[in-house]
Amino acid sequence: MARPRAFDVTTLPGFTFIAIVSFLLLYAPIVTLVIYSFNAGDSVNLWGGFSLKWYHVAAGNEAVQGAAIRSFIIATWASVIATTVATMAALGTTRRGKYRGQSLIYIIINQPLMVPEIVTAVALLIFFSSVKIATGYTGLGYLILAHSAFCVPFAYLPIKARLEGMDINMETAAADLYATPWKAFRHVTLPLLAPGIIAGAMLAFIISLDDVIITEFVKSAGQDTLPTYMLGQLRRALTPEVNAISTVLLALSIVILALFSVVTRKRG
Amino acid sequence: MSIKVAVAARNVGKIYGAGAAAVNALGDVSIDIQQGEFFTLLGPSGCGKTTLLRCIAGFETPTSGTILLSGRDITHTPPSARPVNTVFQSYALFPHLTVADNVGFGLKMQGKSRSEVASTVARVLDLVKLEAFADRLPAQMSGGQQQRVALARALAPAPEVLLLDEPLSALDLKLRKEMQSELKRLQTETGITFVFVTHDQEEALTMSNRIAVMSAGELLQVGTPRDIYDRPVNRFVADFIGETNFLVGEVDGTAVRIASGERLDVPLNGQTGRVTLAIRPEQIKIGTVPGGLAATVTDATYLGTDTHYALALSDGSALVARVQSRTGDDFAVGDTVGVTVDASAVQVLKE
Ligand SMILES: Nc1ncnc2c1ncn2[C@@H]1O[C@H](COP(=O)(O)OP(=O)(O)OP(=O)(O)O)[C@@H](O)[C@H]1O
Ligand SMILES: [Mg+2]
Numbered sequence: 001m002a003r004p005r006a007f008d009v010t011t012l013p014g015f016t017f018i019a020i021v022s023f024l025l026l027y028a029p030i031v032t033l034v035i036y037s038f039n040a041g042d043s044v045n046l047w048g049g050f051s052l053k054w055y056h057v058a059a060g061n062e063a064v065q066g067a068a069i070r071s072f073i074i075a076t077w078a079s080v081i082a083t084t085v086a087t088m089a090a091l092g093t094t095r096r097g098k099y100r101g102q103s104l105i106y107i108i109i110n111q112p113l114m115v116p117e118i119v120t121a122v123a124l125l126i127f128f129s130s131v132k133i134a135t136g137y138t139g140l141g142y143l144i145l146a147h148s149a150f151c152v153p154f155a156y157l158p159i160k161a162r163l164e165g166m167d168i169n170m171e172t173a174a175a176d177l178y179a180t181p182w183k184a185f186r187h188v189t190l191p192l193l194a195p196g197i198i199a200g201a202m203l204a205f206i207i208s209l210d211d212v213i214i215t216e217f218v219k220s221a222g223q224d225t226l227p228t229y230m231l232g233q234l235r236r237a238l239t240p241e242v243n244a245i246s247t248v249l250l251a252l253s254i255v256i257l258a259l260f261s262v263v264t265r266k267r268g
Numbered sequence: 269m270s271i272k273v274a275v276a277a278r279n280v281g282k283i284y285g286a287g288a289a290a291v292n293a294l295g296d297v298s299i300d301i302q303q304g305e306f307f308t309l310l311g312p313s314g315c316g317k318t319t320l321l322r323c324i325a326g327f328e329t330p331t332s333g334t335i336l337l338s339g340r341d342i343t344h345t346p347p348s349a350r351p352v353n354t355v356f357q358s359y360a361l362f363p364h365l366t367v368a369d370n371v372g373f374g375l376k377m378q379g380k381s382r383s384e385v386a387s388t389v390a391r392v393l394d395l396v397k398l399e400a401f402a403d404r405l406p407a408q409m410s411g412g413q414q415q416r417v418a419l420a421r422a423l424a425p426a427p428e429v430l431l432l433d434e435p436l437s438a439l440d441l442k443l444r445k446e447m448q449s450e451l452k453r454l455q456t457e458t459g460i461t462f463v464f465v466t467h468d469q470e471e472a473l474t475m476s477n478r479i480a481v482m483s484a485g486e487l488l489q490v491g492t493p494r495d496i497y498d499r500p501v502n503r504f505v506a507d508f509i510g511e512t513n514f515l516v517g518e519v520d521g522t523a524v525r526i527a528s529g530e531r532l533d534v535p536l537n538g539q540t541g542r543v544t545l546a547i548r549p550e551q552i553k554i555g556t557v558p559g560g561l562a563a564t565v566t567d568a569t570y571l572g573t574d575t576h577y578a579l580a581l582s583d584g585s586a587l588v589a590r591v592q593s594r595t596g597d598d599f600a601v602g603d604t605v606g607v608t609v610d611a612s613a614v615q616v617l618k619e
Pocket of ligand 1: 293315467
């Protein structure tokens with residue numbers, strides 16, 4: 001009864017060992033970071049007992065509060081703008097026949113994934129500084145615009161995937177049943193697209209929340225976000241306050257990713 | 269003039285694409301579909317049935333010609349402004365809406381009041397016997413039930429014309445038969461003009477008031493099922509609808525001399541030269557010789573009520589005959605028989 005077995009990588013010698021080492025390398029630093037966020041002492045690598053002290057310190061620090069609020073404002077706007085642009089881009093690239101220059105459009109949409117981020121950062125720095133001089137405006141708008149731009153491809157991908165999986169006859173049927181193009185979009189395309197849009201918005205939100213390089217270059221004085229605030233702390237004595245902030249960001253990402261998988265699985 | 273034309277196509281042509289990749293899907297189609305009739309477009313795959321239907325629905329714009337709806341030119345009217353609804357082959361039900369919301373979609377888009385939508389939906393669901401399923405989602409229903417929802421959705425706004433593109437092809441044989449009579453009943457009850465597409469000739473014959481036979485983007489013949497079956501205009505139609513024997517011959521006075529050299533009396537309409545005779549298998553009578561054309565039985569298949577005989581004339585040309593089985597007068601393979609056909613049952617086709 002011995003049936004020939006398909007090749008299975010888990011039967012190779014040393015598989016378990018390599019797997020364990022890989023997981024340790026990937027997650028041990030993160031676990032350590034989380035553990036030390038509960039350190040009662042002042043060190044990020046000397047354990048001084050359990051406490052929530054650094055969470056209180058972080059929550060009471062006005063610089064952290066300001067950075068957190070800024071991060072959320074930017075991430076929220078960036079995900080709204082990027083998702084809107086990405087939805088229109090996805091409709092434009094999947095809902096009409098092939099046309100000349102289509103691959104160029106794909107490249108333009110996905111450009112932030114391909115151009116080194118530091119290049120975009122420097123380019124934006126130079127561009128925005130001229131704009132700042134010309135307009136005198138120094139608010140969060142620059143960061144919001146920059147984040148929106150690099151979030152577009154992340155929002156675009158799940159939306160495009162969803163659109164491509166959608167029966168084109170849905171829109172034809174809506175038009176047949178007296179729906180104008182706008183009503184067909186509103187009552188048929190949009191609801192069917194919603195899981196893709198929500199997924200895209202969540203991805204964009206996380207990507208924006210996490211960004212360091214572009215933010216560091218584009219921000220004006222006093223416009224730290226959580227990641228750039230933490231980067232700034234590196235230049236001083238590092239305390240578990242940074243661990244506490246990181247742990248909160250980590251928890252937030254996990255919650256959003258969990259929601260993301262629920263949304264993409266259930267209605268998909 | 270009590271007969272009104274619901275849909276008319278005037279010299280409609282459709283070319284997909286351009287240049288070397290251009291596909292000539294419709295040649296020059298002119299057709300009048302009357303109000304309240306069950307009209308069928310019949311033809312082999314790729315002959316342009318769907319294209320014609322899509323031009324009527326407004327999903328495609330003809331390259332040339334015009335489409336009229338009750339006399340109005342609608343060639344360039346968008347689908348959302350045509351009182352015409354479609355039953356899609358894939359059903360295309362909205363998966364995020366309940367059965368009731370699917371059926372009420374068209375009425376809602378037309379801006380009908382909530383109560384009017386609700387009462388029409390209830391009435392139409394009743395008509396297709398789906399009252400109990402109003403709150404289900406399409407994914408929670410069988411293929412046959414989804415088919416009925418698609419029908420109800422297209423009927424609910426009471427269109428002037430209902431277009432059905434091979435709506436039954438995804439159903440199994442039993443369900444298919446059921447839906448055929450269901451469709452017939454709905455058409456009679458609602459009085460709506462049905463334009464039905466199929467490539468199943470039996471379905472076309474049993475359901476339609478009139479049939480249009482298409483081939484390669486052209487209309488070959490439009491007529492009642494009887495016309496088309498008994499009086500096919502050419503060899504393609506005769507061959508496509510039911511089984512047919514073809515005999516090639518030469519007009520010789522008032523008769524046709526066929527390849528075996530024998531003469532056959534047929535109703536000639538002034539044809540001369542070479543002609544093709546089309547004869548249905550059930551019109552062929554066979555008896556003992558002498559009498560009629562001499563033939564040899566090459567195969568006999570007993571099918572209960574009928575027996576199928578494969579026959580060879582003296583020159584070798586083959587004929588198929590279907591005769592009612594009666595005890596006592598059956599023939600065996602190798603028997604020599606006499607074949608006779610009523611002159612009126614022979615169709616003379618241009619070669
Ligand atoms: N969108 C399109 N682009 C290019 N060619 C097309 C398109 N749609 C149909 N055709 C071509 O036009 C011709 C007619 O197609 P159509 O779909 O009308 O045929 P049909 O009679 O409905 O066939 P079937 O019975 O297989 O559904 C075919 O040769 C087909 O390949
Ligand atoms: Mg078709």
